[in-house]
Amino acid sequence: MITEERITAYINSLDKDLPPQLLKLEKEAEKNKVPIIRKETQGVIRFLLSIQKPRRILEVGTAIGFSALFMSEYSPGDCKITTIEKVAMRLVEARDNLNDQAFPHRDKISLLEGEALDILKELVESKEKYDFIFLDAAKAQYMNFLPELMKLIVQGGLLITDNVLQDGTVINSRYSITRRDRTIHTRMREYLYTITHMDELETLILPIGDGVALSYKL
Numbered sequence: 192m193i194t195e196e197r198i199t200a201y202i203n204s205l206d207k208d209l210p211p212q213l214l215k216l217e218k219e220a221e222k223n224k225v226p227i228i229r230k231e232t233q234g235v236i237r238f239l240l241s242i243q244k245p246r247r248i249l250e251v252g253t254a255i256g257f258s259a260l261f262m263s264e265y266s267p268g269d270c271k272i273t274t275i276e277k278v279a280m281r282l283v284e285a286r287d288n289l290n291d292q293a294f295p296h297r298d299k300i301s302l303l304e305g306e307a308l309d310i311l312k313e314l315v316e317s318k319e320k321y322d323f324i325f326l327d328a329a330k331a332q333y334m335n336f337l338p339e340l341m342k343l344i345v346q347g348g349l350l351i352t353d354n355v356l357q358d359g360t361v362i363n364s365r366y367s368i369t370r371r372d373r374t375i376h377t378r379m380r381e382y383l384y385t386i387t388h389m390d391e392l393e394t395l396i397l398p399i400g401d402g403v404a405l406s407y408k409l
């Protein structure tokens with residue numbers, strides 16, 4: 192937690208209630224320790240969807256489908272959502288949830304199964320374009336995904352990256368980070384430096400949830 196817990200709890204208490212079926216899925220994810228977007232990130236995404244009104248959303252990192260179903264709820268009726276996941280165990284649950292009749296807007300969502308980098312390259316080859324990209328996968332790979340994401344996002348599109356502050360540890364010196372986490376730490380710093388210094392992007396880093404970066408393609 193990178194913000195004062197009581198402040199976060201208070202802000203979250205003001206949040207609009209989720210539709211019951213999403214609330215149930217959120218609770219199941221919590222119980223089974225599946226990492227899904229926190230309340231704070233939900234608020235950011237819902238807010239951005241309401242002003243951006245995207246027609247084509249790309250998500251990298253489906254897990255069990257919570258955030259894709261969440262975005263299906265708050266995006267325009269004709270919006271299409273493509274979401275990518277590679278882990279078999281997650282895919283079993285994602286398929287079930289994305290076919291569950293309890294979710295009225297599930298038809299907007301297409302699940303692409305496999306390694307994100309390969310799928311992103313295929314999407315680039317087929318000249319797909321997106322006006323809203325949500326990046327929520329393996330953090331160490333964000334730098335590898337970025338060149339492909341830049342080709343997929345339209346001018347005026349948004350790239351939202353979750354978990355960029357890594358519970359605040361991203362500010363720590365590399366030497367205070369355990370050897371196991373050093374690669375991820377270095378790569379996340381590189382990613383943040385890159386998206387904040389690229390001419391094509393205007394980026395804002397919000398210190399909420401686990402850190403969310405909002406990048407606007409100029």
Ligand SMILES: C[S@@+](CC[C@H](N)C(=O)[O-])C[C@H]1O[C@@H](n2cnc3c(N)ncnc32)[C@H](O)[C@@H]1O
Nearest residue numbers: 227228252254257258276277278307327328329
């Ligand atoms: C934090 S979870 C996503 C949570 C989801 N966005 C939500 O909030 O409901 C990250 C997911 O990305 C998947 N993932 C990580 N690296 C990936 C890759 N290279 N290709 C495809 N999926 C990947 C993981 O298997 C995991 O399920």
